[in-house]
Amino acid sequence: MHAVLIIDDDNELTQLLDQYLSSQGYHITVANDGEEGLRLATSQRHFDVILLDVMMPKLDGFEVLKQLRRTHLTPVLMLTARGDDYDRILGLELGADDYLPKPFNHRELSARIKAICRRLADIPQARRQQAITVGDLAVNPARQTVTIRGEEVSMTATEYALLHLLMVNHGAVLSKEEISMQVLGRPLQAFDRSIDMHLSNVRKKLDANGSEQVIKTLRGSGYMLVDPAS
Amino acid sequence: MHAVLIIDDDNELTQLLDQYLSSQGYHITVANDGEEGLRLATSQRHFDVILLDVMMPKLDGFEVLKQLRRTHLTPVLMLTARGDDYDRILGLELGADDYLPKPFNHRELSARIKAICRRLADIPQARRQQAITVGDLAVNPARQTVTIRGEEVSMTATEYALLHLLMVNHGAVLSKEEISMQVLGRPLQAFDRSIDMHLSNVRKKLDANGSEQVIKTLRGSGYMLVDPAS
């Protein structure tokens, strides 16, 4: 029972796919444009595979893929109307897992999804996440820890998620609202100080292990992790 | 007198095969779907050869093979309806020993099984399975036991499977869901504490035999076997 996200602006096609893949035992979610798709793909919800159309209004498939790959390694199967190699190569370079030119038949699609899921089952969840290094810091997704100059610092799940998010977006400001959504999976409410607390705890742990103060506060707008190198 | 396990959802076929191969002097066990097959194949019972159909409900042949290969090197002969190379290559990559496209005639099947058994006779029993060592611990797949600094500790099948899984993935976090799927062959359900219990028992046994506490709990995420050397 795998969860599949379909991102395509062609309503007729998505309905057909929804119907067919549901009948094959997949749990389907549909997004009708790139923005919505990206939001869903990066939300707390889990998808095993994403079917991503290239040609879309607002955000095209490549753009979605590029942004998605900043934070997620969810397998992506690209769909494109044009059969030329250029699209294909670009897609694969950006980290797509497979490629299917339209029109395609349903069984072929089903086979490729299955193949992706099969490959997926080989890799433990924890290894499916991005490893990132910023300055002295490195996240270690396989073991949910952060290392400072090679030394391991233990973090709770939430602290890890918070620091990971900051590192992925290092150099950019993240509002508390965004952080709350990404880390806690819920909108920030009035008088909610949880994020502040987790952040304080992260800073304390980093400090205790000899890291510089890399998490900067931007009063009124949010937080940012600065890369001392850049 | 070799033991053969047939995993195929086609009842008619399995009956025919059972009859035919029994007449050839093999001892036959039949599983009608992938789940049952995997359970049997990884149980305490010994099989010399496994005939594995690719197309099956629940767990397809590739999946069965992949999961089987985590712990066992039992020879596998893949059966598939489609004659295309893709399946064949995938199967062999995953560690199948031979490949037979349907439809096949009985004599051909018999010949291949014989060939596998012949090859088998060359390899000492104990060599046929993967051995893993992590720190003080070593698994002994041939006897389904674990040794701590050479000293043997008896384990039940489930405990062995659990520890083996942790050792194969040492250094990475495994969620309870993954562990349940791999070790018990079923999805984790609400209030299911089986994994906790087996884990507790494994820890107890390791502890009683003087091993360090190598199984780490990551609250909310899962468990990890840490290699003290790394």
Place this chain on the structure above:
DNA sequence: CGCACCTTTACGCAACCTTTACACTGGCCT
């Protein structure tokens, strides 16, 4: 029936997250 094993139940603990409370900070207004 007895045995070995797996699963479920039950309870206590500790880790974790959130809330509360209070001190502090920096910008803005007068």
Place this chain on the structure above:
DNA sequence: AGGCCAGTGTAAAGGTTGCGTAAAGGTGCG
């Protein structure tokens, strides 16, 4: 300049929940 106050830092208390494990219950097997 000084006062005000929303925004922030963090210690400590409170509440929740996942986890560890003993013990009971269930199941399959010889």
